[in-house]
Amino acid sequence: MSSPARERGVSVSEWMAATAGDxxxxxxxxxxxxxxxxxxxxxxxxxxxxxxxxxRQWPESVAAAPGHWALRAFGEDHVSIARIPDVLVNGPAVRSTSIFAGTPDAVVEVWSPTNTLAEMNVKRREYRDAGAAVFLEAFLTDTFDVHLQWYVLDQGQWVLQAAAEGARELRVEGPRPFTVVPNSLLR
Structure with missing residues (x-):
């Protein structure tokens, strides 16, 4: 499904009405x-x-799974880049708008085997360029262990702050700490 590129992208109403297959x-x-x-x-x-x-760990935040995010908006009604990350974390704006248009505190992508390396790299770049403070990547290994990588934005680049797999705890220190045992996510 595609539409011709437009100078101002697509309207939000077109995006919200667009349908795909099952x-x-x-x-x-x-x-x-x-x-x-x-x-x-x-x-x-x-x-x-x-x-x-x-x-649970960032009680002042609102998290949507999935979340609609306009990374590059034109005015209030057009987008040229709009993604649906697996989890989008920010404040009340995530709850009060159909499409979040700000800079999120965190974005999560749970990669699947159908994701191509090119698609993954595009999203990494887009999320970085949009200024997301945290990017958490997750995927399942071929032995069904959950693997997590926590990146923070530092001087315009993603920097790996923590990684963990299986029963090893992911621990992020700092003003907004976060800990989780990856395999506990598949209870």
């Missing part, structure tokens, strides 16, 4: 609709459990 949803990249395949049950469970951990 187990797919629509994002916007370079002013065009792109179809994103949904992950399977383990993928969604990990995303929902990470959302719950952000809500």
């Amino acid at each position: 187990l797919e949803w629509v994002e916007v990249s370079d002013g065009k609709f792109v179809v994103k395949r949904l992950g399977g049950n383990p993928h969604h469970i990990v995303a929902c459990e990470l959302r719950n951990e952000f809500l």
